[in-house]
Amino acid sequence: MKSYQLKFKQVLPISLSAAWDFFSSPANLAKITPDDMEFIVTSDDSQEKMYPGMIITYKVSPLFGIHLNWMTEITQVAPEKYFIDEQRFGPFKFWHHQHHFKAIEGGVEMTDILTYALPLGVLGTIAHNLMVKNKVKEIFTFRENKVIELFGSFDQ
Template sequence: MKSYQIKFAQKLPISSSDAWDFFSSPANLAKITPNEMAFIVTSGDSDGKMYPGMIITYKVSPLFGIHLNWMTEITQVEHEKYFIDEQRFGPFKFWHHQHHFKAIEGGVEMTDILTYALPMGILGRMAHEVMVKNKIKEIFTFREKKVIELFGVYTGQ
């Protein structure tokens, strides 16, 4: 199985607790996801506090307008430090997404480490090169811009 990893970091001019409250809430995921992905959280407890074992379900249309069901489990949580979600059902063969938060001068640094693999062997590897890696980068670029709209530009050290 060929796996891929992307690391993305962004500094925000908000407190660790404000960052945690926003990013650990499944209800806010659609706000930072491109509209064309038609992202909808379908699980009932999406407004609740995150906890290990929490299952979150979604409907998403990542490519070509094809609607998919996706299920992730929150496997680890350390309040205001990090949480990890892993796919249980969905478009990837493997999905492990770490979300880290670190207090810094004038705000918080948020770091995502995404490790994933695609199904279908060589066809999945070709799809990754042709479109999937670019789509994932596009999603993180959109999120970076949206987060700046929501919270402002980090101007600290």
């Protein structure tokens, strides 16, 4: 199985607790996802605080207007340090997304480490090279810009 790993880092001028409260709330996921993905959290408990074992379900349209159901599980949570979500059902063969938070002078540094694999063997590899890798990067670029819009940019 061919897997891929992408890392994203962003610094924000907010406190660690404010960053944690926002990013660890499933209800905020749609706010930082591109509108064209039609991302909707469908879990009944999306207003709850995140906890290990929490199942979050979504409807999403990642490519070509195709609507998919997606289910992730929050597998690990260390409050104000990190949480990890893993896909249980959805478009990827494997999805492991680490969200790390670290207080720094004047703000918080957030690091995402995303490891994923696509189904369909060689066809999945071709799809990754042609569009999936760029789509994932586009989603994180959108998120980076949206987070700056919501919280401001970090000037040091």
